[in-house]
Amino acid sequence: MSNTSSQMDTSPQATPGGAALPDSWLDTLVGYALRRAQLKVFQHLVGKLAEHDLRPAQFTAMVIIESEPGLMQADLARQLAIEPPQLVPLLNKLESRGLAQRVRGVQDKRAYGVFLTKAGIALLGQLKAIAIASDEEATSALDEDERAQLLRLLHKVTR
Structure with missing residues (x-):
């Protein structure tokens, strides 16, 4: 079958360098390839974190809190790219495990800063x-x- 502008032959073919061309049209899209790679890497980490009864978002929150002790909850939610109400169960889980604690702000009694506990830092x-x-x-x-x-290119895309 010949290719036309509206048809694409998706059968694997060799390039001059010997590498196979993509199996499907989707494989030509950066976003699709990124998502598939992200799923593979993410699922691998999910399994490892599950052994410690944690999810990647909780781990990410802990890393952020470690680097910015006392960070306000709203700022933590922003850095996690979630709405503040979504942060509450995440922090509740970390607090119930003794890994983090919320401390009422001195200047604004309505705001809470988040800190890792000694157990949280160790874990x-x-x-x-x-x-x-x-x-x-x-x-x-x-x-x-x-x-x-790959890391350089991914960082370039996200800037």
């Missing part, structure tokens, strides 16, 4: 090592240079 150290190992395992098809290049 976060372990979780960071788990996240690094999970990331490396999930991207093991890449060599060190390819991984660095």
